[in-house]
Amino acid sequence: MMTLALITAVVLLLLAGLHVYWGFGGVWPGVDAADLAARVAGFADTAAAPSPVACFLVAALLAYSAMVALVLGGVIASPIPFFLLGPSALTITLVFAARGIAGYTPGWRRLTRVQPFARLDRRYYSPLCLLISAGIFTLGIRGFSG
Numbered sequence: 001m002m003t004l005a006l007i008t009a010v011v012l013l014l015l016a017g018l019h020v021y022w023g024f025g026g027v028w029p030g031v032d033a034a035d036l037a038a039r040v041a042g043f044a045d046t047a048a049a050p051s052p053v054a055c056f057l058v059a060a061l062l063a064y065s066a067m068v069a070l071v072l073g074g075v076i077a078s079p080i081p082f083f084l085l086g087p088s089a090l091t092i093t094l095v096f097a098a099r100g101i102a103g104y105t106p107g108w109r110r111l112t113r114v115q116p117f118a119r120l121d122r123r124y125y126s127p128l129c130l131l132i133s134a135g136i137f138t139l140g141i142r143g144f145s146g
Contacts, residue, residue, distance in 0.1 A: 005073020012066035023055030042117025072139035089140035100129030
């Protein structure tokens with residue numbers, strides 16, 4: 001389980017780092033803010049990158065999720081009170097599962113038609129969310145079952 005925890009945490013921390021980079025004004029993988037929005041947001045009415053506050057908030061939640069993965073995998077001691085660990089793992093699992101599934105629904109496709117986001121979402125973003133959800137779920141089941 002330590003390997004799964006480490007892989008899941010590294011992915012989450014890389015994503016957190018990317019959001020911090022965007023929060024400080026970075027535009028990769030785009031060439032400017034509008035191109036970044038077209039690649040990572042996908043909403044027709046969004047021509048600017050997400051706000052720094054939004055980026056830093058998402059980064060903090062991703063980093064927290066990485067910490068939960070590491071605790072569940074037995075890699076680190078829990079700085080989280082035990083009574084919050086289960087609900088945290090469940091919430092993280094459900095949020096990533098919902099986001100992953102959403103990428104394949106007609107409603108989400110209508111909301112996020114902008115290219116290249118629509119293609120990248122179906123090919124990379126949604127599957128990655130489903131994998132993260134499965135990783136946290138597996139760690140949670142194993143971590144709480146013994």
